[in-house]
Amino acid sequence: xxxxxxxxxxxxxxxxxxxxxxxxxxxxxxxxxxxxxxxxxxxxxxxxxxxxxxxxxxxxxxxxxxxxxxxxxxxxxxxxxxxxxxxxxxxxxxxxxxxxxxxxxxxxxxxxxxxxxxxxxxxxxxxxxxxxxxxxxxxxxxxxxxxxxxxxxxxxxxxxxxxxxxxxxxxxxxxxxxxxxxxxxxxxxxxxxxxxxxxxxxxxxxxxxxxxxxxxxxxxxxxxxxxxxxxxxxxxxxxxxxxxxxxxxxxxxxxxxxxxxxxxxxxxxxxxxxxxxxxxxxxxxxxxxxxxxxxxxxxxxxxxxxxxxxxxxxxxxxxxxxxxxxxxxxxxxxxxxxxxxxxxxxxxxxxx
Ligand code: ADP
Numbered sequence: 587x588x589x590x591x592x593x594x595x596x597x598x599x600x601x602x603x604x605x606x607x608x609x610x611x612x613x614x615x616x617x618x619x620x621x622x623x624x625x626x627x628x629x630x631x632x633x634x635x636x637x638x639x640x641x642x643x644x645x646x647x648x649x650x651x652x653x654x655x656x657x658x659x660x661x662x663x664x665x666x667x668x669x670x671x672x673x674x675x676x677x678x679x680x681x682x683x684x685x686x687x688x689x690x691x692x693x694x695x696x697x698x699x700x701x702x703x704x705x706x707x708x709x710x711x712x713x714x715x716x717x718x719x720x721x722x723x724x725x726x727x728x729x730x731x732x733x734x735x736x737x738x739x740x741x742x743x744x745x746x747x748x749x750x751x752x753x754x755x756x757x758x759x760x761x762x763x764x765x766x767x768x769x770x771x772x773x774x775x776x777x778x779x780x781x782x783x784x785x786x787x788x789x790x791x792x793x794x795x796x797x798x799x800x801x802x803x804x805x806x807x808x809x810x811x812x813x814x815x816x817x818x819x820x821x822x823x824x825x826x827x828x829x830x831x832x833x834x835x836x837x838x839x840x841x842x843x844x845x846x847x848x849x850x851x852x853x854x855x856x857x858x859x860x861x862x863x864x865x866x867x868x869x870x871x872x873x874x875x876x877x878x879x880x881x882x883x884x885x886x887x888x889x890x891x892x893x894x895x896x897x898x899x900x901x902x903x904x905x906x907x908x909x910x911x912x913x914x915x916x917x918x919x920x921x922x923x924x925x926x927x928x929x930x931x932x933x934x935x936x937x938x
Contacts, residue, residue, distance in 0.1 A: 587653045589619045592626070595648045602637055615665070624649060624660045629667040634852045638664050642891060662891045664854050665937065685719075685798045687936045688820050689856070692845075693828045694838030696727065696807040699861035700828040702908045703898065703925075704804040705733035706915035707826070707859075710922070710929035712759035713915065716799040716938070719754065719761040721789060723816050724806045725782045728766030734758065735911020739767055744794065751794040758916045763793045783815045790819050799938055808838065809845040817851055824856040824936055826895060831863060831878035834886050843890055856935040857893030858883055859928055865900040874899070893935060896928025 587595075596617075597609045608614055608628065616627040626645055630638055642662045650657045691707070693700040704720060712718045722730035731737040734757040741752040741763065754761040765785060795801065803820065806812055816822070825846045829839050839858075846853040860883035864874040877900075887894040898904070901921045907914040915925040 587619060587624070587649065587656070589617050591652070592617050592619055592624060592649055595652050596626070596645060598648060599641060599644045601641065608641065613667075615667075622656075622659055624656055625663065626660070627663045627665065629665050631667045636849060636852055638852055638854075639847045639849075646891065658885075658888050660891065661888070661893070663893075663935075685795060685801050687799065687823045687938060688801045688803065689932070689936070690803045690805050690817065690820075690822045690825045690846075690853070691828060692805045692813075692825055692842050693807050694833055694836065694840075694842045698807075698828055698830045698833055699898070700724075700807065701727075701729040701733060701804050702904060702913075703826075703828045703859055703861055703928075704802050705730060705908070705913045706904075706922075706925040707929055707932065708760045708800075708802050709758045709913045709915040710925040711800055711802075711933065713926065714929055714933065716933065717797055718759070719763070719795050719798045719801045721793070721801055721803045721820075722762070722764035722766060723786055723789070723812070724804050725765050725786070725812060726806050728764045728769075728804075729908075730762055730764045730804060731755075731766045732911060733908055733913060734760065734762050736762060737766075737911075741767055741793075746794070749792070751792050752789075753794055757911075758913060761795060761798070763789055763795075765789060782812055786812070786815060787819055790816070800933075800936075809841055813845060814851070817846075817853060822853050824854050826856050826932060827858045827892075828861055829858060829883060829886075830861055831876070831880070831882050834858075834860065834882035839886065840890070843892070855890070855892045856932060857895035858887050859896045859898065860894065861898045862900045863897040868902070893931065895931045895935070896924060898924045898928070 597607045599608050613628050615629040618625040645662050646660050649660055691704040708718045708720045720730055722728045736755040736757050739755040743750050743752055754763040843855050846855050864876045884894050903914050903921050914921045
């Protein structure tokens with residue numbers, strides 16, 4: 587199908603609220619058509635349009651109805667239309683802070699490397715020149731203090747106006763606040779819902795982040811009430827899903843994606859990062875062993891209409907870095923470059 591044919595086919599899709607079709611109302615920002623790939627960018631005037639997910643589905647449906655060979659090859663990117671007034675003040679999340687983008691890092695299951703990816707992505711973004719913070723909300727296993735080598739940090743409180751704010755730790759150019767600063771590691775599992783929720787609320791609203799381009803939140807694995815609290819309180823702008831090749835085919839990854847797309851949540855999924863994508867022995871750097879299968883994350887990304895933001899191989903220095911509080915993304919090595927590449931793509935997806 588040509589770009590024009592695709593655009594024409596989208597004229598049949600009407601936004602339920604305005605009653606106008608998405609093409610004439612200017613919501614179809616870009617259509618790219620290659621023989622085996624189509625990409626459509628939709629710009630919604632409202633940040634979190636409740637109809638975004640259903641319109642996305644209709645776009646895919648319309649195109650595949652006309653050309654079934656494009657099934658699974660359509661990417662729909664959803665973004666917020668640029669505000670009409672120039673240079674509007676960034677929205678404040680708490681009295682003292684100006685945070686431009688909040689990104690949730692999530693996974694279907696524990697142990698896939700979500701925390702390691704969060705820490706390295708944060709360090710990589712900081713190296714690219716962004717101001718970055720990490721909010722470790724993984725109440726079941728807060729590991730950011732270890733990742734950044736700031737275990738035992740006790741956040742000092744400062745008074746600002748009538749607010750009492752906590753000062754985050756800082757390492758590798760990243761501000762870090764973790765639920766792990768307030769509880770002994772062994773206590774994490776016995777936390778009850780409301781207690782965890784209250785502590786999370788406090789961390790969200792009473793941390794003095796200052797000015798940030800990105801705040802990455804390390805969510806607990808899976809889906810649940812705690813996730814909903816965080817997503818609602820924090821006004822998350824986009825989600826990054828971390829998965830290993832084994833997990834990619836499993837239902838919990840898709841459930842993770844669906845959690846963000848659920849009605850009233852409607853958080854754009856920026857893409858997926860495939861962790862432990864392959865193994866390369868140090869003595870045979872050219873060889874890639876796909877121990878757990880190949881191409882799964884790419885296929886899932888296409889199926890779900892999201893980007894594959896990065897692929898991180900199994901690397902010994904990544905594990906050692908996580909254990910020793912020295913994220914590999916802070917080094918100039920090839921290992922660090924994998925994360926920097928993912929960071930560049932993630933930033934691009936958020937429009938920063
Ligand atoms: P999660 O947050 O999903 O539970 P972690 O980030 O704690 O997972 O990672 C689980 C384990 O896997 C840790 O020991 C970590 O060091 C290791 N790990 C994560 N990513 C990699 C990688 N790319 N290469 C080697 N080891 C990794």
